[in-house]
Amino acid sequence: MISLRQLTKVYGHGPDAVTVLDNLDIEVASGEILAVVGPSGAGKSTLAQCISLLERPTSGSVIVNGEELSGLSEAKLRVARRRIGTVFQSASLLSRKTAAENVALPLEYLGVTKAETKARVDELLDRVGLSHRANHYPFELSGGQRQRVGIARALALRPSVLLSDEATSGLDPETTRSVVKLVRELRDDLNLAVVFITHEMDTVLQVADSAARLDHGRIVEQGRLVDLLTNHDSALGRALQPNLNPSAPLPGTRSWVVTYDSRTVPADWLQRVSADIGEPVALLAATIQSIDGVGTGNATVGIAARDDVAVELAFAKYGLQATLLTSAEAASATNSAADSTTTSATPDTKEAALWA
Numbered sequence: 001m002i003s004l005r006q007l008t009k010v011y012g013h014g015p016d017a018v019t020v021l022d023n024l025d026i027e028v029a030s031g032e033i034l035a036v037v038g039p040s041g042a043g044k045s046t047l048a049q050c051i052s053l054l055e056r057p058t059s060g061s062v063i064v065n066g067e068e069l070s071g072l073s074e075a076k077l078r079v080a081r082r083r084i085g086t087v088f089q090s091a092s093l094l095s096r097k098t099a100a101e102n103v104a105l106p107l108e109y110l111g112v113t114k115a116e117t118k119a120r121v122d123e124l125l126d127r128v129g130l131s132h133r134a135n136h137y138p139f140e141l142s143g144g145q146r147q148r149v150g151i152a153r154a155l156a157l158r159p160s161v162l163l164s165d166e167a168t169s170g171l172d173p174e175t176t177r178s179v180v181k182l183v184r185e186l187r188d189d190l191n192l193a194v195v196f197i198t199h200e201m202d203t204v205l206q207v208a209d210s211a212a213r214l215d216h217g218r219i220v221e222q223g224r225l226v227d228l229l230t231n232h233d234s235a236l237g238r239a240l241q242p243n244l245n246p247s248a249p250l251p252g253t254r255s256w257v258v259t260y261d262s263r264t265v266p267a268d269w270l271q272r273v274s275a276d277i278g279e280p281v282a283l284l285a286a287t288i289q290s291i292d293g294v295g296t297g298n299a300t301v302g303i304a305a306r307d308d309v310a311v312e313l314a315f316a317k318y319g320l321q322a323t324l325l326t327s328a329e330a331a332s333a334t335n336s337a338a339d340s341t342t343t344s345a346t347p348d349t350k351e352a353a354l355w356a
């Protein structure tokens with residue numbers, strides 16, 4: 001388990017002081033993956049450096065398995081760092097060393113014997129599916145393979161915490177999925193607490209159990225993924241929903257967005273709401289995904305009824321949270337989704353929605 005308590009990082013002094021991390025409280029249990037997301041400049045890299053203890057926090061604590069590490073002397077800190085394995089963007093492998101030699105580095109620094117090092121490196125490369133690439137240099141490996149070597153190296157000293165700092169950024173979707181799958185498997189096998197820093201919303205959905213949103217150095221929202229996704233008022237939950245591409249509303253109807261949660265909403269909610277308000281409910285777009293075994297998602301529906309209170313009550317009766325879109329919002333949802341499908345820029349569009 002890793003806990004950050006009132007973690008604060010200030011750069012500079014006096015009038016030039018800049019508070020980059022402001023009293024962060026984060027807890028990640030062993031076996032849990034927490035995604036930390038945030039716009040550029042929110043403080044993600046600084047957070048990663050404080051967690052990996054490369055930067056000392058100005059105040060507050062980094063606690064791993066009950067032991068406070070942030071206040072240790074330099075000598076003790078070097079030992080304490082072993083509890084936290086870090087994978088960086090583009091793996092940061094040494095180009096003149098083979099995959100096996102890169103994985104061996106932390107063991108060599110520690111003075112582990114050659115025989116033990118070889119056994120551990122073989123085991124790690126096997127675990128990340130790269131035994132057959134042991135003697136290849138980084139330039140001979142694909143981006144995904146380099147990340148796997150980076151993960152193997154991060155695990156060399158048997159840490160209890162894995163910190164992933166934008167480790168999937170720049171990878172194609174297929175490679176990202178395979179790296180995410182590996183991280184989840186390793187979390188299960190080794191009972192790791194994983195802090196997964198990313199700006200990619202799609203990756204958060206694939207990898208995380210919970211998510212925290214960092215903005216201007218503060219955690220402005222955090223929770224379990226399933227709770228964020230089923231909370232109609234959560235900006236992070238909305239940003240995590242895959243982009244919809246709604247059909248244009250039918251003439252004479254207005255568009256409503258509803259949030260769906262399979263724990264509380266009956267499967268035939270469309271028919272029921274339609275029967276209650278006494279007119280058709282047209283489905284314009286919908287997305288459902290299973291998170292922790294719960295079906296979550298949102299839908300855009302078109303309804304002609306003008307009695308907004310009656311419509312809202314009908315949705316509420318079946319556990320659906322609903323918002324009526326203005327005609328401008330409905331048109332913009334149709335257009336922006338259409339734009340995003342032609343440019344395949346959905347992550348940017350979603351991020352823009354979150355950070356706006």
Ligand SMILES: Nc1ncnc2c1ncn2[C@@H]1O[C@H](COP(=O)(O)OP(=O)(O)OP(=O)(O)O)[C@@H](O)[C@H]1O
Nearest residue numbers: 011012018020038039040041042043044045046047
């Ligand atoms: N050494 C430093 N001295 C002063 N200010 C710093 C220092 N390092 C970072 N900052 C400032 O702290 C803020 C957060 O930076 P940080 O790199 O942690 O954000 P980020 O969320 O990782 O951004 P990005 O996604 O663009 O990498 C920025 O305003 C940055 O200018």
